[in-house]
Amino acid sequence: MADGFDAVLIGAGHNTLAAALHLSARGWRVGVFEGAQQAGGAVKTGAYTIPGFHHDWAAMNLSLFAGSAFFKDYGPELMRHGLEFVPVSHPFASAFEDGTWCGVSTDLAQTTARIANLSAKDAETWGAMVQGFGAQAPHLFGLLGAKMKLSALAYFVFKTLRAKGLAGSLDLARFLAQSPRQFLTQTFESPKVQAMLGAWGMHLDFAPDVAGGALFPYLEGMAGQAFGMVLGKGGAQTMITAMVSAIRARGGVVETGVPVARIVHERGRARAIVLADGRRIEAAKAVIAGVSPRALVQLSGGLAPAFDTAMTEFVHAPGTMMIHLALDSLPDWAAGEALKSFAYVHLAPSLDQMARTYQQAMAGLLPDEPVIVAGQPSAFDASRAPQGRHVLWVQVRMAPGTIKGDAKGEITATDWASAAEPFAERALDVLERHAPGLRAKILGRCIVSPAAFEAENPNLVGGDQLCGSHHLSQNFLFRPARGHADGSTPIANLHLTGAAVWPGAGTGAGSGFLLAKKLVGH
Helix, strand or coil: CCEEEEEEEECCEHHHHHHHHHHHHCCCCEEEECCCCCCECCCCEECCCCCCCCEECCCCCCHHHHCCHHHHHHHHHHHHCCCCEEEECCCEEEECCCCCEEEECCCHHHHHHHHHHHCHHHHHHHHHHHHHHHHHHHHHHHHHCCCCCHHHHHHHHHHHHHHHHHHHHHHHHHHHHCCHHHHHHHHCCCHHHHHHHHHHHHHCCCCCCCCCCCHHHHHHHHHHHHHCEEEECCCCHHHHHHHHHHHHHCCCEEECCCCEEEEEEECCEEEEEEECCCCEEEEEEEEEECCCHHHHHHHHCCCCHHHHHHHHCCCCCCEEEEEEEEECCCCCCCCCHHHHHCCEEEECCCHHHHHHHHHHHHCCEECCCCEEEEECHHHCCHHHCCCCCEEEEEEEEEECCCCCEECCCCCCCCCHHHHHHHHHHHHHHHHHHHCCCHHHHEEEEEEECHHHHHHHCCCCHHHCCCCCCCCHHHCHHHCCCCCCCCCECCCECEEECCCCCCCCCCCCCHHHHHHHHHHHCC
């Protein structure tokens, strides 16, 4: 035996790190082994354009982490290990083609006034929603933080019935089944207010007409109003660096640049992992794989026919392209200077356009008008760039993992090596329309295609930053498959964690923390 631990964890994404830290705190010896040179998975920061400019590779928004149950327990410890947050009071806005905009700020009067400019009725509706959020939040966050077992769901239903009654509980169930379009068009009359909130559905693979997606525009709107947004000081990497440091301080091991070749299981029990360098790492109590469902089958050589089929057929969301820009100044937004003070500026003008973009990507086509999320972290955190300079975090949604054609009929390439540049130019054209002169501000840029994302991190299949669609057939009890939403597998001591496991994507560390608590009993 070259090395041995109570728990061996594959991958150093934030869910495996959360599991490792909790297990360490409960006295387990843990070893984390990551194939990439840098821990963090999709949550990392680097100088991808010019030295001195710090870009978040994929995840930028750390609000879910700051509000998580994991952070509630380990926040003080992580702060001692260097974790720093930057609060944002203007979390998101949408700019429109006619030069108008609307955005949500933590100042309710500001938000309401902006909405009132579009619709007095919608401003009243917004105020009522904000007032009622306190009553709704315990039920919604209770569901999203619950263990996905029938007993836990039964208890959730019981509590909801007791608190809301039958009619109120049925209304909640109907809301949870609605598409973003159904919820937004039934609630707001202004298409611009609908689009401002509907853009959040695109972050989690919920295009306007996908059932089960109403929850996310609602939650992001209400959470943005109530809490704003949280960024990481110097970059999202601050969260990963602190977690790794805390694990090591508790005696745990975190190694990077060491790919895992296979999982060893014998007589129905996981025993060890074998690294690409030949080392065998023994696991006395658990092997925890922070990998995609397909990769689990590949690493294990297969576990059980039905389970292997479910993992292999796990559905991934469309891909995402990132464009990292080093700028000499913030974009000059045509809709107004005020947009420079928002963390996210969405360029998604209507529900119809978002629906079309999504369907094009699902059909394997490069969208003719991609949805743009322009992140401006250096507007709040000067450490991200040299004095007076800025970084722009540009997320291009959606993009097909495998290109079958171009919806606009302009790009002939069907491989990302050739299509990345012209598709990025299409996205920059959208930005240039909304922020004239943007291209002249660019000092350096880095384009990350869906193929490049997967090559760098195999969990991001086809550039899917969510590690799997969250549609109803693959969420809640069915994430990643029925009977395995707790990360269990058909053999003892082998567990799956990460965004593919309930409660899914985001930076909340939910699946890793829930798994670790299950393993130690608390």
